Amino acid sequence: MERAQVEAMFAQLDTAKKGKIGAAEIIAALSHLDPNVKAKLPEFMAEYGKKAEDTLTLEEFAKGGRTKLGFCAKFICLDKDKDGKLNFDEFSVLPKTRFGAAYDEAKARGIFTESDTDKDGFLSIRELGELVKAHAEPAH
Ligand SMILES: [Ca+2]
Ligand SMILES: [Ca+2]
Numbered sequence: 325m326e327r328a329q330v331e332a333m334f335a336q337l338d339t340a341k342k343g344k345i346g347a348a349e350i351i352a353a354l355s356h357l358d359p360n361v362k363a364k365l366p367e368f369m370a371e372y373g374k375k376a377e378d379t380l381t382l383e384e385f386a387k388g389g390r391t392k393l394g395f396c397a398k399f400i401c402l403d404k405d406k407d408g409k410l411n412f413d414e415f416s417v418l419p420k421t422r423f424g425a426a427y428d429e430a431k432a433r434g435i436f437t438e439s440d441t442d443k444d445g446f447l448s449i450r451e452l453g454e455l456v457k458a459h460a461e462p463a464h
Contacts, residue, residue: 330386333397337385346379354396356408357449368393395456399449409446414435435459 337345337353347365354361363413366376371383371391380388388394398443402414412433419432439455440447 326463327386329401330383333394334382334385336397336400338382342354344379344381345385347376350393353400356406357396365391394452396449399452406448409444409448410452411446415447415452 327460329395334345337349339349339352347384350368351361357360358364366407368391369380371393372380374380374384383411385394399410402410402417404414405411415436416429416432419435420427435455437446439458441451441454
């Protein structure tokens with residue numbers, strides 16, 4: 325992942341702009357996505373080798389790679405209007421970045437519709453998680 329992208333993701337969580345993120349900030353940033361965020365905090369921090377009450381610096385966050393917290397931060401970055409869900413325009417940034425010139429809007433719309441399992445016209449963080457799981461793994 326590019327450095328600028330990691331920094332943008334970190335900035336979404338670092339609301340107090342102190343260069344580190346703690347439990348209160350993580351809960352505040354993610355509570356509209358997942359009401360159970362507080363219960364998941366120990367799990368998030370464990371992926372960085374930390375305890376729930378510890379803080380994360382940008383360097384620690386960047387080293388974490390593909391963590392659950394990183395995924396949540398990415399979702400917040402994509403959710404431009406901050407309504408806690410992704411419309412097609414917000415979602416399409418992902419395939420556009422991944423496929424570049426080979427981006428196929430009809431195909432992307434198909435994947436979006438297919439992944440919107442509750443058919444509300446938006447992708448929730450859970451629906452996006454399923455989509456990423458389904459499309460990131462190589463076919464067997
Ligand atoms: Ca949105
Ligand atoms: Ca949905």
